[in-house]
Amino acid sequence: MKRICFVATVPVAIHVFLRESIKASAKKWAVSVITTPDDDDLLCDMNAHLIPVTIKRKAAPLHDIFSLLRLLLIFRTSHFDMVHSITPKAGLLSMFAAWLAKVPVRIHTFTGQVWATKKGLKRNTLKVFDKIIIYFSTHVLVDSPSQYDFLVEEGVLPKGKGLVIGHGSICGVDEHRFHPNPQIRDALRAELRISAEQIVILYLGRLNRDKGILDLAKAFSLIAEQRADVVLVMVGAEEDVAFSQVQEACGAHSSKLRRVDFTNSPERYMAAADILCLPSYREGFGQVIIEAAACGIPSVASNIYGVKDAINDGESGLLFPPKDYQELTLSLLKLINNEELRQSIGAMARTRALELFSSKNIVNNVLILYGDLLDSEQS
Helix, strand or coil, X not given: CCEEEEECCCHHHHHHHHXXXXXXXXXXXXXXXXXXXXXXXXXXXCXXXXXXXXXXXXXXXXXXXXXXXXXXXXXXXXXXXXXXXXXXXXXXXXXXXXXXXXXXXXXXXXXXXXXXHCCHHHHHHHHHXXXXXXHHCCEEEECCHHHHHHHHXXXXXXXXXXXXCCCCCCCCECCCCCCCCHHHHHHHHHHCCCCCCCEEEEEECCECHHHCHHHHXXXXXXXXXXXXXXXXXXXXXXXXCCHHHHHHHHHHHHHHEEEECCCCCHHHHHHHCCEEEECCCCCCCCHHHHHHHHCCCCEEXXXXXXXXXXXXXXXXXXXXXXXXXXXXXXXXXXXXXCHHHXXXXXXXXXXXXXXXXXXXXXXXXXXXXXHHHHHHHHC
C-alpha cells in the first residue's frame, strides 16, 4: 500500500483545509499526519497516524534545524511515497527534508503569502523562502486563480508549474454542514444576547492586523452611529491585535460587540449572521466567504487576490478597496439598509458556492491527482 504524509505547522490547518482529503485518502492509502501536538484532538476522526513534531510558525533557527532533522529522520525511516505540506514553515522544512530523503512525490499548497504586505528586505527574504519551497517540491497547488497569477507575476512561481483545483479553494464547502439553519440561528442569538430583529455582522478569523480588524472596528463605529440595531460578532483567537484594541476603536459602541474565541463550529455563527465581513489585506482564497455563502449569507470583503475569486462582485457579495474603512462602511451600510438586497445576494451566493465550490468535487479531484502522481512514480 502506498504511504502518504501530510505536514502542517498547526493541527487547525489540517482540520480546516485538508481534513476531508485526508479522510478520503485514508480509504485508499496509509496516511500519516505530522504537526505540532497542540490540539491534536482536532485530528481524532481522520483515520490517520499522528506523528507529533513541533514546527514553530515564526523564525526560530535552532529549533527549525532540530525540526528539519526530525523530519528528515521520519521521512527516511517511513519510506513515504508522497509528502504534502501546507503552511509556509511546514512547507519550507518538509519539502527540503523530503527532497533529501528522496520522497518521489512532494506537494506543497500555497494558501496566501505572508510577504504580500511586507516591503524591502523582509519581503524579498520571505519570497526567497517560497522559491525554495517550489524548488524542492515536485508539484505545487495554489488555492485560487488570482493567487496563481500573483505568484507568477512576482517571479516566485514558474509559469506552468502550479495547479489550481477547480475554481479555487483547497477543500471547498460541505453543503451538509454549511446551510441555513433557523433553529441554530435562534439558539445562538439567544446565547449571545442578540434579538431576532438585530442585524449581525460577523467576522470569523484570527485577530490579526493584516486581516483588517481595526478597519472593521472603525467602520462599525461609524455604522453604529446611524444604526442602533447592528451588532458585530468577532470569532477567532487573538494574534497581534487584542480584542481590547477593537473595543477601544469602537469607543462608545463597544457594548454592541460580541467576542468568541476560536471555534470548531463556524457554521453555527454563520447561521446566526446577516452579513460576513472579511476586510483582509492578504488571503490565499477566502474560504470563510464560500462557507458563509453556503449558509445564504452575503459577504463584504476587500478586493484583493484570492478573495476576489470567492466573490462575484455585486452578485454574491460586495468588494471594496483594501484598507479603505470609509468604503467598507458604505458597502456594509448598503446591505444593512436594504434587507431585500441582502437576501437576494445571499441567495445568489449560496447558489454559486454550491455550484463552483462543492467539497465533494474538489476532494474527488484531489484524490485523482494523488492517484495519478503515485501511479506515475510507480511506472
